[in-house]
Amino acid sequence: MIEPERQNTSPLLDALDALYDKVSADPMQPLTMLAEEAVLHWTRVLDGQDAVAPRLSVSGYAPEAFHIGMEHRSNHRLDDCALIKGLEGFETETRGRLDGMLEALESYFGGSGYRGSSDQCDRMMLELSRLSRFLNAWLAAAERHALRNPAPLEIKAEAPGGIFHFHPDETVLIQARRRLAVLEPFLNTAIVSWEENHLEPFERALNDLHGVLGLSPDEIYKFLPLPGFPLRRRRLPRQKISVFEPDQRPLRSRSVLRVRFQQLRERLLKGAVAEPGTMKDLTVDVGHFNTMVDTNLFMLGGAPGFHGRARPGLRIIRGRARNHPFLLDPRGFFKKAVLFHNGTYSSGGGALDQMFLQLRQLERLCRFMRWGDWTRPLRGPIDRGIIAWEENRDEGFTARLLEVAGLVREIQAQ
Numbered sequence: 001m002i003e004p005e006r007q008n009t010s011p012l013l014d015a016l017d018a019l020y021d022k023v024s025a026d027p028m029q030p031l032t033m034l035a036e037e038a039v040l041h042w043t044r045v046l047d048g049q050d051a052v053a054p055r056l057s058v059s060g061y062a063p064e065a066f067h068i069g070m071e072h073r074s075n076h077r078l079d080d081c082a083l084i085k086g087l088e089g090f091e092t093e094t095r096g097r098l099d100g101m102l103e104a105l106e107s108y109f110g111g112s113g114y115r116g117s118s119d120q121c122d123r124m125m126l127e128l129s130r131l132s133r134f135l136n137a138w139l140a141a142a143e144r145h146a147l148r149n150p151a152p153l154e155i156k157a158e159a160p161g162g163i164f165h166f167h168p169d170e171t172v173l174i175q176a177r178r179r180l181a182v183l184e185p186f187l188n189t190a191i192v193s194w195e196e197n198h199l200e201p202f203e204r205a206l207n208d209l210h211g212v213l214g215l216s217p218d219e220i221y222k223f224l225p226l227p228g229f230p231l232r233r234r235r236l237p238r239q240k241i242s243v244f245e246p247d248q249r250p251l252r253s254r255s256v257l258r259v260r261f262q263q264l265r266e267r268l269l270k271g272a273v274a275e276p277g278t279m280k281d282l283t284v285d286v287g288h289f290n291t292m293v294d295t296n297l298f299m300l301g302g303a304p305g306f307h308g309r310a311r312p313g314l315r316i317i318r319g320r321a322r323n324h325p326f327l328l329d330p331r332g333f334f335k336k337a338v339l340f341h342n343g344t345y346s347s348g349g350g351a352l353d354q355m356f357l358q359l360r361q362l363e364r365l366c367r368f369m370r371w372g373d374w375t376r377p378l379r380g381p382i383d384r385g386i387i388a389w390e391e392n393r394d395e396g397f398t399a400r401l402l403e404v405a406g407l408v409r410e411i412q413a414q
Contacts, residue, residue, distance in 0.1 A: 012279055013268060015286040020261050022293050027251035034298065038289050039260040042282055046267055052281040053239070053301050055288055056229040060177035061143070066232040067180065070140035071392040078347045078394050079130070081137040087145055087172045090138055091217075094179060098213050101131050105210040118318035121202060125194040126357050128209075129390065132187045137392055139176040146173045182223045185241060186212060188232070192240045197307045197364065199315040228288045230301040235391075237383060239301035246298065306367050320368040325358060326405070330412040337405035341398040355401060356389045362404075374411050378404060 023035045044050035054062040071077050074084060082093040104127045108120060190205035212223060230241055292298045310316045326333045339345045340352065363382050366375035385400030 010268075010279065010283075012283040012286060013265065015283060015290060016261070016265060016268075019286060019290050019293065020257075022290070023257060027255060028248040029251045029253070030246050031248055031293065032251050032255050032257055034300075035289075035293075036255065036257045036260055039257065039264055042286070043260070043264050043267070045278060045282060046264070051233060052278075052285045053233055054231045055284070056181060056225055056227055056231060058227045060174070060181055062231050064234050066234055066236075066390075067136040067140045067143070069234040069391050070137050071394070071396075072140065072144060076394050077137075077392045078352055078389065078397060079133065079137075079392060081134050081392070083137065083141055087138075087142060090142070090172045090175055094135075094138070094175075097131055097134050101127060102210070102213045105206055105213070108206065109210070121194060121199070121317045122357060122361065124206065125191060125360070126353060128187050128190050128194075129356075130353065132184060132191070133390055133392055135176070135180045135183060136390075139180045142173045142176040178221065178224065181225060181229075182220050183209075183212070184232075185225055185229070188238055188241060192238055192304045194317060195238070195304050195306070196240075197316045197318060197367075199317050202317060226297075226299070228291060229299050235387060237387065238304070240304045241299070241301050243297070243299050245296055248296065308368055318364065321361075321365055324362050324365050326362055326408050327412065330405070330409045334402075334405040334409045337398070337402040341402045347394050352389070352394075352397065356386070356397070359385055359389075359401065359404065374414075377407055377411075381407065 019035065023032055041050060045052055054064040056062065074080065082089060085093065104124065108124055186205065186209040190202060190209060193202035193205055212220060229243075230239070232238055307314060307316050308320070310319075336345070336355075340347075340355070345351060359382060362378070363386070366378055366382070369375050371379050381400050381403040385397055385404060388396030388400055
């Protein structure tokens with residue numbers, strides 16, 4: 001173990017030392033490479049350039065997870081998600097949404113014609129995103145209700161992935177946590193595969209989701225992820241989640257783990273912390289990584305890639321389009337965006353859902369161009385618009401839509 005003069009005996013340093021001892025005692029790959037990337041990530045967190053991803057706790061609660069940022073004002077939602085009926089309607093409304101998703105999946109797999117057409121995949125992506133938004137909205141409402149009506153915690157149910165704690169009189173809270181914890185990984189895998197433009201993983205994810213939706217609530221419970229499963233961060237894009245048990249083999253390449261570890265440790269000893277609460281978050285994250293090393297079961301999140309063209313063994317969902325409706329008629333797009341933003345056009349009837357789909361298709365067109373040249377200014381507004389739609393924010397989404405429309409009009413006028 002590296003032994004500089006130690007003046008701080010914090011739990012974080014203890015956890016880091018334990019990790020270094022495990023990895024360096026018997027250097028293996030890919031373990032050493034995973035540890036190197038983790039130490040580099042924690043260094044970026046100290047610099048304020050990155051953040052620690054929330055992870056599923058044994059209680060099912062993650063205070064920085066995506067659902068915390070959902071729109072809570074009923075008159076500002078894109079989709080009311082039937083929340084107006086009260087939390088007691090959770091199971092009924094959720095069952096209805098899941099049945100609708102099951103029908104859409106059966107139509108996709110059982111329909112006539114070319115199953116993997118880009119239009120069919122795009123419609124499925126929209127349905128997946130709508131269901132994800134619904135589940136996040138209900139969990140956010142249940143969490144807020146529980147905070148307003150505190151009650152003693154009790155251990156009520158033991159799951160394969162750990163023990164879920166919940167308020168004895170807040171049954172909707174544990175139901176909403178459980179539903180999201182089980183279904184969101186399936187939804188996220190499918191949506192991220194669509195974002196990556198990779199057809200076969202997309203269809204595998206749809207098939208997996210189809211199998212789970214046909215189960216009873218008690219059977220679905222078996223699919224709860226293990227504690228430590230990475231979750232989507234609040235107000236940030238989706239990440240690609242990888243869960244794997246790698247074969248370990250002797251390390252034959254040179255490692256920079258010692259150097260990176262030494263730099264991180266020295267900075268911590270000097271008290272170099274960017275944001276309040278960072279030390280606590282890092283301690284939890286390093287503890288999770290230690291557990292993954294012990295079990296050789298890694299649950300990691302990262303940025304999605306993108307496949308711009310098909311090649312042998314790789315089928316893509318959509319090739320590069322020659323144009324897009326927003327680009328073909330920038331004036332019409334701008335007028336429509338203004339009318340949505342000022343409330344002349346309402347969000348009812350799914351009109352804004354279709355605008356969201358077209359916004360995602362515009363994002364894909366820009367990704368074919370690697371966000372270069374004229375597409376670069378569009379990236380920020382498109383990303384923020386997608387997140388606002390997923391957070392169910394009417395004002396946020398229509399404002400970003402108007403911003404994109406203004407930029408497209410300027411670009412086309414040049």
